[in-house]
Amino acid sequence: MKERWASLISGGGTTMQEMVKACQTGEVSLDIACVISSTPSAGGIEKARKLGIPDTDIVVVNPDMFGGGHGRVDQERFGLALLRALKEHGVTVVTQNGWLPLTPSVVIDAYPNAMFNQHPGPVPEFGGKGMFGRRVHAAVLLFRRMTGRDFWTEAVAQRVHKKYDRGAVVRSSRVEIHPEDTVDDLQQRVLPIEHRTQIALLKDVVDGNVNEAPRIEGLIRPEEEQILLLAKRTARILYPHG
DSSP states (O other), rough: OOOEEEEEEESHHHHHHHHHHHTTTTTSOOOOEEESSSSTOOOHHHHHHHTTTOGGGGOOOGGGGGGEEEEEOOOOHHHHHHHHHHHHHTTTEEEESSSSSOHHHHHHHHHHTTTTESSOTTTTOSSSSTTTTTTHHHHHHHHHHHHOOOOOEEEEEEEESSSTTOOOOOEEEEEEETTOHHHHHHHHHHHHHHHHHHHHHHHHHHHHHOOOOOTTTTSGGGGGHHHHHHHHHHHHHTTTTT
């Protein structure tokens, strides 16, 4: 019996699009169960429709609809709604592809070892709340320039954790940084590698061959920790919309 896959999105859905195509062509042998968006305005919704995914399999579960007071999300109600959508579609494996909300614990607990996150830089160092999209690339470039180190970046697939970007890495592809790189240059170079990394993850799932990848110890030196924080803070300011 084939795995049934769901992609969780919040934005343009470019990686989801390439993963769906890989399933539709038979490159990856699993069933597309559904695409779930955290917002009704996500560009990935139209991409999913153009790929032939039925409207019944394109679902919006917006955390803003589950207010818990003081501008906070009621994680339990949000999680139960998300879990209900996944179960109704018979989902057995979940990937977060540009998914921005913090995934509720009830969902993570329901998919042990079967829920994965996509990230465009080294984790957990260049992850955390608010670190997504161009912010990650900007932080990597700023850190590289402020430290003078010959640094690199990577496209990552990792297990979903109850804290942002803390899950174990199961797939990673290193990407070199060129001295003249801008944020947009780096983003454009990393994106197709993100696509390949996520498709490779799906193949690993199908083969039952998902393994945690060894990580570099001490990627950030103790004397560089404040520089890292400054780079990330500056990146969030420079790219307020990610």
